[in-house]
Amino acid sequence: MKIVDIHLHLGHCNVFDLDTPEEALMGTIEKNKIDAGFVQPYPGCPDVKKTHNDIAKLMKKYPKKIFGVVSLNPHQDEKEYNAEVDRLIKDEGFVGIKLHTIGHAINPLAADAKKVFEAAKRHKVPVLIHTGAGIPFALPSHVIPMAQAYSDLPIVIYHCGMGHVYSTEAYIAAKLCKNVYLEGSWISINEKIWLVGDLGSERMLLGTDLPENTGVEIFQYKSMNLSDKDLANVLGENAIKLFKLKI
Numbered sequence: 097m098k099i100v101d102i103h104l105h106l107g108h109c110n111v112f113d114l115d116t117p118e119e120a121l122m123g124t125i126e127k128n129k130i131d132a133g134f135v136q137p138y139p140g141c142p143d144v145k146k147t148h149n150d151i152a153k154l155m156k157k158y159p160k161k162i163f164g165v166v167s168l169n170p171h172q173d174e175k176e177y178n179a180e181v182d183r184l185i186k187d188e189g190f191v192g193i194k195l196h197t198i199g200h201a202i203n204p205l206a207a208d209a210k211k212v213f214e215a216a217k218r219h220k221v222p223v224l225i226h227t228g229a230g231i232p233f234a235l236p237s238h239v240i241p242m243a244q245a246y247s248d249l250p251i252v253i254y255h256c257g258m259g260h261v262y263s264t265e266a267y268i269a270a271k272l273c274k275n276v277y278l279e280g281s282w283i284s285i286n287e288k289i290w291l292v293g294d295l296g297s298e299r300m301l302l303g304t305d306l307p308e309n310t311g312v313e314i315f316q317y318k319s320m321n322l323s324d325k326d327l328a329n330v331l332g333e334n335a336i337k338l339f340k341l342k343i
């Protein structure tokens with residue numbers, strides 16, 4: 097059974113006071129037998145170009161194991177934003193684009209957020225959106241109009257709104273929009289049981305966010321009494337299909 101973690105970070109974060117050096121990242125990947133991990137800079141990264149380049153180097157060092165996700169502040173010149181996205185996806189093989197609602201102070205409904213959706217559409221890669229901490233920008237319901245406007249674009253709601261209050265909104269977004277997928281880091285096992293049971297195992301993907309949470313998230317899914325097929329979908333198969341991974 098393949099394990100793909102679609103939410104990992106490398107480097108320092110001035111917004112959330114976090115730091116994940118390469119040793120911590122690769123340590124949790126090895127310890128938890130992750131077959132492939134998606135790595136992105138934190139939103140408060142002091143030098144985002146350097147961190148994206150560090151991730152590109154890791155992709156070369158660990159081919160078919162590390163996949164980069166672009167995470168850029170959309171409140172910048174459109175040409176510069178697009179040039180960097182194009183470089184990372186076309187030249188370096190990054191597989192998705194993050195929209196960090198709180199870290200980059202960007203409402204998915206704001207004019208600048210269109211840069212993210214348009215770039216993802218152009219490159220045919222999914223958009224991954226932070227939800228939860230940072231409400232109102234981070235409300236999962238804010239994803240719905242964009243998921244409807246970009247109905248061919250796969251959109252992953254990171255964190256499912258974080259916690260019992262807002263996981264219902266993530267559920268509604270996924271229920272209304274077939275192109276919305278959920279990543280369940282920081283929600284409880286009971287919410288995961290409900291979401292997978294109601295929406296189906298094809299809509300939920302493993303993501304763990306911080307190295308100390310990787311084993312916890314995997315253990316939760318393994319404790320849900322899912323069938324082998326449903327567990328395989330959530331832990332890796334959905335990500336392999338959605339991101340067209342060759343692993």
Ligand SMILES: [Zn+2]
Binds near residue numbers: 103105305
């Ligand atoms: Zn994160």
